[in-house]
Amino acid sequence: MSDCCGTTATLEVPVEPRVAGRIRTVALVGPPNSGKSTLFNRLTGLRQKVANYPGVTVEQRVGRLNGIGRGDLTLIDLPGIYGLDSYSEDARVAVDVLHGEMPGTPAPDAILLVLDSLQLRRQLMLAAPVLSLGLPTLVLLNMSDLMEARGGRVDTLALAQELGVPVAKISATRGAGLDAITHFLNRKADPLTNGNGAANGNGSVGTAVAETAVAPVTGRIELPVMGNPRSYRQWAHGVSSRTRYKAPISNEWTKRIDGVLLHKVWGPLVFLAVVFAVFQVVFSIGQPLSDGFGNLLNAGGDKVGLLLGHNWVESLLIDGVWRGVASVLVFLPQILLLFLFIGVLEDSGYLARAALIADRVMRSIGLNGKAFIPLLSAYACAVPAIMATRTIENKRDRFATILVAPFMTCSARLPIYMLMIAAFIPNKPLLGDFFGLRAAVMLSLYLLGFVAALTTARLLKSSILKASSAPFILELPQYRLPTVRSLSLRLMDRGKVFLRQAGTVILAVTMVLWVLSHVPFHTDLTGSVIGRLGHLIEPILRPLGFNWKIGIGLLTSVLAREVIVGTLGTLYGADPATQSLGLQAALRHDLTLGGAMALVVFFAFALQCTSTLAIVRRETNSWRWPALQFIYMGCLAYVAALATNQVIVHFVR
Amino acid sequence: MVAIALLSDFRLEEADELELSGAWKLRLLSELPIGTVGVVESLELPGEIQHHLMHMGFVPEARVLVVRRAPAGDPTVYSIDGFEVALRRDTAKAIRVREYEGQSTGQR
Numbered sequence: 182m183s184d185c186c187g188t189t190a191t192l193e194v195p196v197e198p199r200v201a202g203r204i205r206t207v208a209l210v211g212p213p214n215s216g217k218s219t220l221f222n223r224l225t226g227l228r229q230k231v232a233n234y235p236g237v238t239v240e241q242r243v244g245r246l247n248g249i250g251r252g253d254l255t256l257i258d259l260p261g262i263y264g265l266d267s268y269s270e271d272a273r274v275a276v277d278v279l280h281g282e283m284p285g286t287p288a289p290d291a292i293l294l295v296l297d298s299l300q301l302r303r304q305l306m307l308a309a310p311v312l313s314l315g316l317p318t319l320v321l322l323n324m325s326d327l328m329e330a331r332g333g334r335v336d337t338l339a340l341a342q343e344l345g346v347p348v349a350k351i352s353a354t355r356g357a358g359l360d361a362i363t364h365f366l367n368r369k370a371d372p373l374t375n376g377n378g379a380a381n382g383n384g385s386v387g388t389a390v391a392e393t394a395v396a397p398v399t400g401r402i403e404l405p406v407m408g409n410p411r412s413y414r415q416w417a418h419g420v421s422s423r424t425r426y427k428a429p430i431s432n433e434w435t436k437r438i439d440g441v442l443l444h445k446v447w448g449p450l451v452f453l454a455v456v457f458a459v460f461q462v463v464f465s466i467g468q469p470l471s472d473g474f475g476n477l478l479n480a481g482g483d484k485v486g487l488l489l490g491h492n493w494v495e496s497l498l499i500d501g502v503w504r505g506v507a508s509v510l511v512f513l514p515q516i517l518l519l520f521l522f523i524g525v526l527e528d529s530g531y532l533a534r535a536a537l538i539a540d541r542v543m544r545s546i547g548l549n550g551k552a553f554i555p556l557l558s559a560y561a562c563a564v565p566a567i568m569a570t571r572t573i574e575n576k577r578d579r580f581a582t583i584l585v586a587p588f589m590t591c592s593a594r595l596p597i598y599m600l601m602i603a604a605f606i607p608n609k610p611l612l613g614d615f616f617g618l619r620a621a622v623m624l625s626l627y628l629l630g631f632v633a634a635l636t637t638a639r640l641l642k643s644s645i646l647k648a649s650s651a652p653f654i655l656e657l658p659q660y661r662l663p664t665v666r667s668l669s670l671r672l673m674d675r676g677k678v679f680l681r682q683a684g685t686v687i688l689a690v691t692m693v694l695w696v697l698s699h700v701p702f703h704t705d706l707t708g709s710v711i712g713r714l715g716h717l718i719e720p721i722l723r724p725l726g727f728n729w730k731i732g733i734g735l736l737t738s739v740l741a742r743e744v745i746v747g748t749l750g751t752l753y754g755a756d757p758a759t760q761s762l763g764l765q766a767a768l769r770h771d772l773t774l775g776g777a778m779a780l781v782v783f784f785a786f787a788l789q790c791t792s793t794l795a796i797v798r799r800e801t802n803s804w805r806w807p808a809l810q811f812i813y814m815g816c817l818a819y820v821a822a823l824a825t826n827q828v829i830v831h832f833v834r
Numbered sequence: 835m836v837a838i839a840l841l842s843d844f845r846l847e848e849a850d851e852l853e854l855s856g857a858w859k860l861r862l863l864s865e866l867p868i869g870t871v872g873v874v875e876s877l878e879l880p881g882e883i884q885h886h887l888m889h890m891g892f893v894p895e896a897r898v899l900v901v902r903r904a905p906a907g908d909p910t911v912y913s914i915d916g917f918e919v920a921l922r923r924d925t926a927k928a929i930r931v932r933e934y935e936g937q938s939t940g941q942r
Contacts, residue, residue: 263886263889263890264885264889266885266889269882269885269886299916300915300916300917302915302916303890303891303914303915303916303917306889306891410885410888410889410893411888411893411894411895413889414891414893414896428916431916439902443902443904443905443911444905445905446905448904448905449905533920537904537909537911537920538904538905538906540904540906540908540909540920540922541904541906541907541908541909542906544908544922550909652880652882652883652886652925653909653920653921653922653925654883654886654887654890654919654920654921654925655909655919655920655921656890656917656918656919656920657911657917657918657919657920
């Protein structure tokens, strides 16, 4: 056990390192909201891998320590946890990774324990079980600049002594004090260069410079009884008072802002205003942005197509691959915009307040307040909505939210709604000039999806996703200004996840669809495999008031809902973009009112979206859920469309 | 050598513990009015939630301040160990506390 005069010595923990003295993998451990993710981004830079741990829906983040010039080391970001008792999926994953029992994840050789110094007394509770693992550990007191600015302090040297491991003050948001991590890792990685340790000191650090305290070994450290939260708390309080921890004055601003944002009258008003603003911006900016981006992509594809000449290679590459890829890419502007909003809401601390306000309403349908923002986002697009459900810790609530989100009327349903309504519904005023019959039909379609979502949520929560009780525990963080850095990292991260996960599935489905609609060669769409399939399923669709052309449209729109308009356009020999009236006339000639309304009702319910299926598979880490969802929504769509057609045929003339 | 010592004795003399003078009454956390302080006696929740709450600091002898209620009147925001957490009435009903019937001077 090395020890000398408190300048260089660190406590060698008497557990055999995985490869003696060598560090290859470092684990980042910390409670939720301790600033762990910010630190992870700081330390790894932009190159990080995001995946799911096998068998669970806990996100796994791994990156190289490029941010501090140690690209040879791997950093694993563990889920935010309060303790190492396996009471939750997150904690079980953390325990498995730390013990080196997680398949596919290397066993960590050292631990960086991140604690929020604003709430050190409570956060120290996690230190006890983590230290008892016996791995080389560096304790990082995050946000110490804020703590000191607000009059808090802690004796880091005494803390290092109490814990028996080095302690450093850092600020992950500002990147201050990170060299302590470099020192720690360098010394650990190469025990021979034990000479130049980290600066050791005590007392006030400036706001920018942090310090590392390395304790002289005093013999033994005391850890509390394992597995008992009560003794953890006693221990943590003991340690924090012995290290003269003075909690910072609680943020008066947070209290004042909450006084307004959680006010009985102002709270809900501000909430509605925020919700309306998000909705408005996503539609008024995001939609044209997506449309413009889509046009650009298609125009680019056409240009390349012209260069290739007119042959089957061009058809496969442009009509098949490029159009398919473009149909995924068009979602990107909307997704990024939504995530920008969600990021601002989450980082500022308002998302938790919104969940608090919405909880009462969401509970009546068996979900919790955190499901509100994701479900709202689903009105723009179910894909970012489903990705945003990560904020819901309760797994059952999260799955229920994922399963109902695609019922919300997303923007991809609008083209077919508008086409059918324009073709079949007369523009009769109902309530003055503002609210006509067409608007009423549109509104009822929105309501239909909403009601289906509510009913399904209740159904799920009382059957397969039944919760034993109502464990809604919502931590309210202090208000903070979101940083551009963390927002842009979040956007990059989510954008990458979407493109990789949805992109690969979409590409495959697009290719299959292209082949099916072009084989046998030298035939048109009606003669192709998919055209014949359309004819084949016509008897099933007949009671719904659909003909074989609609059948083909339904088959091709499995890719994405808006595809049906293009398919119908091709089939009716009219280009929907330019000869919209021609298509409408053709539809009126070919379909009854019952069939047309049945079609929009079908689209209100059916899960005709490969991107959604792909993202549900990723977020639930299993094909079972998207399969269940697809079949359930498909059956519901069929029955509802059947009922619609029969009712209109028999009762409306 | 790191020795893991068992810390079985509770240190009630810690500086941050509330002075236990005045009259105490056993109540449910959900019944406490805004602005009052309760000291946790016991929790009776299903395993997973119980663990979660205890690791967040809801352990016997911890002080809980009732901060505010959500606009709709249900979840209530509590302050414990200097951070705020919202619990539904159903959850708070399962936490027994001693209510301090004097001035809640012990809070920061």
